[in-house]
Amino acid sequence: MTQAAAYDVAIIGGGIAGAGAGAMLCGDRRCLLLEAEDQPGHHSTGRSAAVFILNYGNAPIRALTRASESYLVSPPADISEHTLLSPRGHLALAEESGRAQFDALLGESQGLDPVTPERAVARIPILKQDSIFAAAYEADARDIDINSLHQGWLRKFKRSGGEVCTKARVTRLAHKNGIWEIETGAGAFQAETIVNAAGAWADKVAEMAGLAPVGLTPMRRSIAVIPAPEGHDVMAWPLVSDVEERWYMKPDAGHLFVSPADEDPVEPHDVYPDDMVLAEGVHRFETATSVEVTRVLRSWAGLRTFASDRTPVVGFDPAAENFFWLAGQGGYGIQTSPAMAQVAAALIMGQPTSDIVSDETISALSPARFRT
Ligand SMILES: Cc1cc2nc3c(=O)[nH]c(=O)nc-3n(C[C@H](O)[C@H](O)[C@H](O)COP(=O)(O)OP(=O)(O)OC[C@H]3O[C@@H](n4cnc5c(N)ncnc54)[C@H](O)[C@@H]3O)c2cc1C
Incomplete structure (x- = not known):
């Protein structure tokens, strides 16, 4: 028998990836964001060079960067009232x-x-x-106002009913009766779907869930x-x-x-x-x-x-029920974050992604490439 989970989605990691996915999902799903540190953004998100370069990375990265540009140039008013890109070269x-x-x-x-x-x-x-x-x-290379983007997404997440729990390092994951049971430093939670946005720790989180690492x-x-x-x-x-x-x-x-x-x-x-x-x-x-x-x-x-092919890992893991990867962003995780968050939200909600990036990009991102 399946029991009801307290949350539809639990996002592990409060960097730019987790915050972006949370902001895109929170109006439609009951969401929880679990962050190990006392401040989201303590790790890679708070330490980047903050540049947006169209001619950088492999083909999927370039597609995601192009697909993120208009969002960063003119973000929704509830995220930022000013553009998030400024001239640099x-x-x-x-x-x-x-x-x-x-x-x-x-x-x-x-x-x-x-x-x-x-x-x-x-x-x-x-x-x-x-x-x-x-x-x-x-x-056309530009600076990105990371702080406004990250804080804007966290603010939207909270205003739409999402809960942020800091000092909540996930230490154990178990899937029972269709529900993920999550143990953290700040207590236990239940959710139907896990989003693994744990940055450098994403393979460790997968291992907690009983999954093989994808090799990050x-x-x-x-x-x-x-x-x-x-x-x-x-x-x-x-x-x-x-x-x-x-x-x-x-x-x-x-x-x-x-x-x-x-x-x-x-x-x-x-x-x-x-x-x-x-x-x-x-x-x-x-x-x-x-x-x-x-x-x-x-x-x-x-x-x-x-990941070994330097392409992010985004999608449901075929080896587990409702375990979603949002990891392996390498040196491009800020400039690709709007498109990456939109793709993640669409895939989780079962919506089309073709208006964000091509099907070819979606399959290049899929964790299924590591599960043959
Ligand atoms: C020096 C440098 C320069 C860069 N320059 C650029 C650039 O110019 N442009 C660009 O686009 N990108 C750049 N990047 C890359 C970019 O910073 C990253 O791709 C991006 O920040 C990754 O975001 P994230 O949310 O996946 O990871 P993170 O920001 O690291 O977030 C992951 C979060 O997960 C949390 N976490 C981990 N394990 C657990 C657990 N078990 N339980 C709960 N929480 C957990 C961590 O505490 C962390 O806060 C640069 C990176 C570096 C290091």
């Missing part, structure tokens, strides 16, 4: 060793225009012209904030990156942040930067520019969690 640089990556990037991109090394240096005077073999500029790898990415080079107003500078992904930099509240673009696989944890990795990245930045870094103002690291 992206300058991609290649040394001679990066020729193949540069050609591949140009070949697969739209709105990414080649610029001469002279023009690149005219724009960013700290760059060393002799280390630039080729450059391209994407004017959390990868550390570190950032050092340095003072703006003397005599330069960096605020209007674009994001500058090396096509071989050895470093990138971006203005940050009057300073510059520099990343070694590291992708070191780690266990899911409250991650901090590795000093050696950070130093190596800063050195690569110094080699490409005229800047000598004498002071790091602060540093941090976050986890970018990838």
Whole structure:
């Protein structure tokens, strides 16, 4: 006999993924959002570079990014009264060793225009012209106001009757009589459907539910904030990156942040930067520019969690009843979050997704690809 669950949907994880899915579901379903930390957004969502780049990631990522653009440009008034994207630009640089990556990037991109090394240096005077073999500029790359988006979704969730429970790390999941029983640090709950939006911990959550992991790898990415080079107003500078992904930099509240673009696989944890990795990245930045870094103002690291094909995992797991994956967003989880949340809500409510992204994208996202 099936008993009634207290909630239709329990979302595990209060980052951008869980908050977005919750905001899209809450008017139609009784929803609970369970977050391990005392603040949603403590992990990857609170540690990103906050950029929206159309020419980034594989085909499903690009489709989800394109499908998210109009929502971020003109969000619903109950989420934010102002646009969530603001101009930034992206300058991609290649040394001679990066020729193949540069050609591949140009070949697969739209709105990414080649610029001469002279023009690149005219724009960013700290760059060393002799280390630039080729450059391209994407004017449409923008900053994302993550905080407004995340808080807007959480506010909508609560106003529509959704319940947020923090300090509620899920420790056990059992499916009995058609209901998920959920044990957490803040008590026990029941729900008909689980949404696994636990970021770097999503495979651990699946294991609690008796499922095989899909093979997610959390990868550390570190950032050092340095003072703006003397005599330069960096605020209007674009994001500058090396096509071989050895470093990138971006203005940050009057300073510059520099990343070694590291992708070191780690266990899911409250991650901090590795000093050696950070130093190596800063050195690569110094080699490409005229800047000598004498002071790091602060540093941090976050986890970018990838499936083996670097495509997110979104959909019901064919190996369990009412267990929904919303994980593996890698380095693109903010810029794809509106479309990802809409897809998740539509699939959970049994509604069509064809007005969001193509069927091909939906099947690329499906966890079924790991269950053959
Ligand atoms: C340095 C860096 C730069 C980035 N730059 C960009 C960028 O410019 N643009 C972009 O689009 N993306 C970027 N990303 C990627 C983006 O930040 C992530 O893809 C996104 O934040 C993932 O969101 P999430 O909600 O899945 O994960 P998280 O924000 O990590 O949320 C998962 C939540 O689940 C909770 N949780 C885990 N286990 C449990 C449990 N058992 N019970 C209850 N709760 C649990 C955690 O506490 C956490 O709050 C960047 C990431 C990093 C690290």
